[in-house]
Amino acid sequence: MDSSDPAPSGKPDDHPTVPAQRANEDAYLRVSDLRVRFDTEDGVVRAVDGVSFAVERGRTLGIVGESGSGKSVTSLAILGLHDPKRTTITGEISVGGRQVVGLADEEVRRLRGRDMAMIFQDPLSALHPYYTVGRQIAEAYRVHHPKASRRAARQRAIDMLDRVGIPQPARRFDQYPHEFSGGMRQRAMIAMSLVNDPALLIADEPTTALDVTVQAQILDLLADLQAEFHSAIILITHDLGVVGQVADEVLVMYGGRAVERGSVEQVLRAPQHPYTWGLLSSVPSLHGDADADLLPIRGNPPSLINLPPGCAFHPRCRYADRTGGRSQSEVPALRPVDAADATDAAGLAEATGHLVACHLGAAERAALYAEDIASVGVAR
Numbered sequence: 001m002d003s004s005d006p007a008p009s010g011k012p013d014d015h016p017t018v019p020a021q022r023a024n025e026d027a028y029l030r031v032s033d034l035r036v037r038f039d040t041e042d043g044v045v046r047a048v049d050g051v052s053f054a055v056e057r058g059r060t061l062g063i064v065g066e067s068g069s070g071k072s073v074t075s076l077a078i079l080g081l082h083d084p085k086r087t088t089i090t091g092e093i094s095v096g097g098r099q100v101v102g103l104a105d106e107e108v109r110r111l112r113g114r115d116m117a118m119i120f121q122d123p124l125s126a127l128h129p130y131y132t133v134g135r136q137i138a139e140a141y142r143v144h145h146p147k148a149s150r151r152a153a154r155q156r157a158i159d160m161l162d163r164v165g166i167p168q169p170a171r172r173f174d175q176y177p178h179e180f181s182g183g184m185r186q187r188a189m190i191a192m193s194l195v196n197d198p199a200l201l202i203a204d205e206p207t208t209a210l211d212v213t214v215q216a217q218i219l220d221l222l223a224d225l226q227a228e229f230h231s232a233i234i235l236i237t238h239d240l241g242v243v244g245q246v247a248d249e250v251l252v253m254y255g256g257r258a259v260e261r262g263s264v265e266q267v268l269r270a271p272q273h274p275y276t277w278g279l280l281s282s283v284p285s286l287h288g289d290a291d292a293d294l295l296p297i298r299g300n301p302p303s304l305i306n307l308p309p310g311c312a313f314h315p316r317c318r319y320a321d322r323t324g325g326r327s328q329s330e331v332p333a334l335r336p337v338d339a340a341d342a343t344d345a346a347g348l349a350e351a352t353g354h355l356v357a358c359h360l361g362a363a364e365r366a367a368l369y370a371e372d373i374a375s376v377g378v379a380r
């Protein structure tokens with residue numbers, strides 16, 4: 001490890017270990033200390049740098065963060081979609097009890113589509129323009145059900161189109177993607193993702209390109225389908241308002257790292273990280289006064305080739321000068337929000353509860369947050 005590597009467990013030598021409540025061992029998806037690096041001509045991109053979380057069936061984890069924070073790279077790692085020649089992945093990813101990291105290509109392919117599936121932001125990246133929508137969904141079914149007849153696969157595809165709310169599904173089956181509206185294409189892609197009843201569904205900014213009404217319909221649809229299929233869902237978005245509507249837990253990412261994690265209530269009602277405060281104050285739907293100015297976070301997201309030392313957020317943080325230089329020099333570990341300052345602990349990355357990676361003390365954060373929301377008028 002070079003000096004820019006974070007110490008994922010804080011300083012285990014100096015600090016006592018706090019017994020942490022462990023995430024449910026039964027969680028369908030468990031990600032532990034995931035690191036994803038790309039070798040590029042410009043240098044090593046540390047796209048994901050020690051991220052951990054777990055998702056149970058029937059639950060939804062929202063992953064939020066600005067563009068470039070490592071959200072998509074995390075999901076592609078779970079699905080085994082990175083090019084192994086250019087990518088170094090370490091850590092553990094367990095899907096239904098099977099380790100994905102290091103699994104042979106063919107075995108990951110078997111998991112993908114059947115046990116886990118992804119909905120992309122742009123349906124056209126998943127739907128081929130040359131083939132009818134129905135045929136593509138039927139084929140996705142037959143890949144994992146080789147004994148199914150064409151007729152059975154066709155019927156299954158029509159049922160799925162119907163299930164995701166596409167009118168006249170038998171007629172729509174024979175149409176091409178360009179004959180569908182944006183919202184209908186998104187539904188068709190969801191139908192394709194769900195055709196094999198995957199236990200894990202990753203939706204990467206599924207509604208970003210859609211207007212507000214269609215966005216609400218798609219989110220409702222995902223909630224209905226989850227109730228029906230009891231799937232574990234990861235919903236990736238840069239919009240904390242969307243997270244508030246559908247997620248049970250939230251992971252806030254910055255610069256490839258987790259800066260805050262907890263239940264939706266914890267993170268939206270009592271956000272702990274100054275970065276989360278910034279995200280909240282830039283969400284119109286969470287804003288108390290619709291006429292008040294939204295306050296974007298000053299500065300720009302960091303380069304993942306040259307992450308700022310210490311807390312990667314410090315150059316943009318209004319409060320970094322209150323930590324006696326630690327924010328500039330020491331990567332803050334993720335730990336319980338009310339832990340005393342000196343109790344960084346190994347294993348907390350997998351703990352449940354409300355966690356934050358910030359050098360400010362708990363009391364100071366509470367006081368600063370009160371000031372921060374007063375200055376932007378966010379409703380609580």
Ligand SMILES: Nc1ncnc2c1ncn2[C@@H]1O[C@H](COP(=O)(O)OP(=O)(O)O)[C@@H](O)[C@H]1O
Nearest residue numbers: 038045047066067068069070071072073074304
């Ligand atoms: N295949 C790749 N090769 C090199 N860099 C990549 C690759 N994929 C993503 N990145 C970089 O990794 C960082 C995180 O990307 P991503 O996970 O897509 O962000 P987001 O949070 O917006 O989904 C970005 O800086 C991106 O440029």
Ligand SMILES: [Mg+2]
Nearest residue numbers: 071072073204
């Ligand atoms: Mg992305």
